[in-house]
Amino acid sequence: MADSAVVDQSDAELVESLAEGKRELFNLRFQLATGQLENTARIAEVKRQVARIRTEQRSRELAASKGES
Numbered sequence: 001m002a003d004s005a006v007v008d009q010s011d012a013e014l015v016e017s018l019a020e021g022k023r024e025l026f027n028l029r030f031q032l033a034t035g036q037l038e039n040t041a042r043i044a045e046v047k048r049q050v051a052r053i054r055t056e057q058r059s060r061e062l063a064a065s066k067g068e069s
Helices: 003-008 011-033 041-068
Strands: none
Touching: 003 041, 011 041
């Protein structure tokens, strides 16, 4: 998922994407621990995706608080 795709999502879509990313990260870590994970680089990709989503959520939160002041 590109940065622009994250920016284009609504708040509800961001929450759903974040939950999906966390679930996938949990499953990847579980596969790594059990020796079933073949593509270990996917863990880093999902971590970055989750970080992008959290960053976008925070920037929207800050923009909303500036608008209220």
